[in-house]
Amino acid sequence: MVEVSPHIKQKQKHLTDLNDNQLMQLVKAGDLDKMSLLFRRHHRSLYGFLYHMTHDKAGSEDMVQNIFYRMLKYRSSYTGAGAFQTWMFHIARNVLKDHYKKRQPVAVSDKMDGMTENLTDGLTVIDQLEKKQDQQQLHQAMELLKVEDREILTLSKFQELKYQEIAEILDISEGTVKVRVHRALNELKNIYQKNRLL
Amino acid sequence: MSGEKEKEELENQQIWNLLDGIKAPEPESNMEMRFQGMLDHYKQAELDKGSYWKDLWSSMMLLFTVRPQVQFAYSLVLIALSLSAGYLLNKKESVKTDQTEQLSALATEVKEMRKMMVVSLLENPSASERLRAVNYTGEMQRADQQVIAALLTTLNEDQNVNVRLVTLDALAKFSDQPEVRAGLVSSIARQDSPLLQVAIANLMLKLQEKGSVASLKALLKQQELNDAVRTKIEHTIDKLII
Numbered sequence: 001m002v003e004v005s006p007h008i009k010q011k012q013k014h015l016t017d018l019n020d021n022q023l024m025q026l027v028k029a030g031d032l033d034k035m036s037l038l039f040r041r042h043h044r045s046l047y048g049f050l051y052h053m054t055h056d057k058a059g060s061e062d063m064v065q066n067i068f069y070r071m072l073k074y075r076s077s078y079t080g081a082g083a084f085q086t087w088m089f090h091i092a093r094n095v096l097k098d099h100y101k102k103r104q105p106v107a108v109s110d111k112m113d114g115m116t117e118n119l120t121d122g123l124t125v126i127d128q129l130e131k132k133q134d135q136q137q138l139h140q141a142m143e144l145l146k147v148e149d150r151e152i153l154t155l156s157k158f159q160e161l162k163y164q165e166i167a168e169i170l171d172i173s174e175g176t177v178k179v180r181v182h183r184a185l186n187e188l189k190n191i192y193q194k195n196r197l198l
Numbered sequence: 199m200s201g202e203k204e205k206e207e208l209e210n211q212q213i214w215n216l217l218d219g220i221k222a223p224e225p226e227s228n229m230e231m232r233f234q235g236m237l238d239h240y241k242q243a244e245l246d247k248g249s250y251w252k253d254l255w256s257s258m259m260l261l262f263t264v265r266p267q268v269q270f271a272y273s274l275v276l277i278a279l280s281l282s283a284g285y286l287l288n289k290k291e292s293v294k295t296d297q298t299e300q301l302s303a304l305a306t307e308v309k310e311m312r313k314m315m316v317v318s319l320l321e322n323p324s325a326s327e328r329l330r331a332v333n334y335t336g337e338m339q340r341a342d343q344q345v346i347a348a349l350l351t352t353l354n355e356d357q358n359v360n361v362r363l364v365t366l367d368a369l370a371k372f373s374d375q376p377e378v379r380a381g382l383v384s385s386i387a388r389q390d391s392p393l394l395q396v397a398i399a400n401l402m403l404k405l406q407e408k409g410s411v412a413s414l415k416a417l418l419k420q421q422e423l424n425d426a427v428r429t430k431i432e433h434t435i436d437k438l439i440i
Binding site: 032035036037039044047052057064065072135142153182185186188189192 | 210216217219222223229233234240241244359360
């Protein structure tokens, strides 16, 4: 067996123990390779957020790269005062705003990719088709929501963030988040029901 | 009034539950490679910051590092293959067997070039180029001794964890080759990254490689082993010896 040097052992322990904030502080201090670990931890979640916001697969992938590029570029602005996730989503929202500016109206593509795999086993074929249709209509309703409503539902439902975390990202109070999630859900329901009647 | 409120709550709950069925698709697997490439270029640009001429020079050099000569040679062989194939197909008087022989000779040459490119790119200082090399092995049906040796060296010695992880995936594809399995087993003790230790334990379990138990047990003897990894390895050993 090859003996692992104490230095490597120390490094190994060090890396697993480091939280996002500590890794970002190292990036800020010039150890840019640590950004690879942050990418590994967060790129899927960011991609999910961007995809739900834009329904554009290729665009979402480009935006993820852009977000990590900006994190490198503006690393000196990272204070570590709040959660790393909050800072990351601030950058993500700015990148998203730029995306919307460039691509008005919102890209409507790749609509149904990846959303039909979750049909529950045990349902009859007709049940499954009905459920699939319901999900398609809900997906369309999500696209028709205002960006702000879609964003708050995405953060809450798909990113599974707590109200307090969302409040920090959006820079609003926790109470306001609660009200806005409820309002967005109502709006989604109204659009969805209206579409079903058409 | 409260009845209406209850109805609204119920409907909202239904919509909330229905949202569970809407999932984002998986991102492309090359995203990490793209990021690594961007990071490499960014680091290079940071190093060269300060001088316009230096910047200009590095951008020009970047063109050559991104497309090294081996890749250029590979492209030339592909062009030669296409031209020869076209020529052979149009040559009415030529005997069919001759064509087949020549085509298979060219195909062998392309395979050799690809192999050479993989082996050569694995030694490239840029992590993104090494990732690219590992990805090229995905096009191979079988890997010969030279490629396997190069991949195992990368798995054991590459400084970049991402490159080592991708290499492990690439080797997994050739796990029906005994020398690959043997190489993977002997690599267990050489891994110092918890990510790699867990990934390799998962692979051993997937392959049901009972020969790896001794190496996994040896890993457990390391006092500095991460607790989560230790639990994972113990679990893997238990499953392998059942």
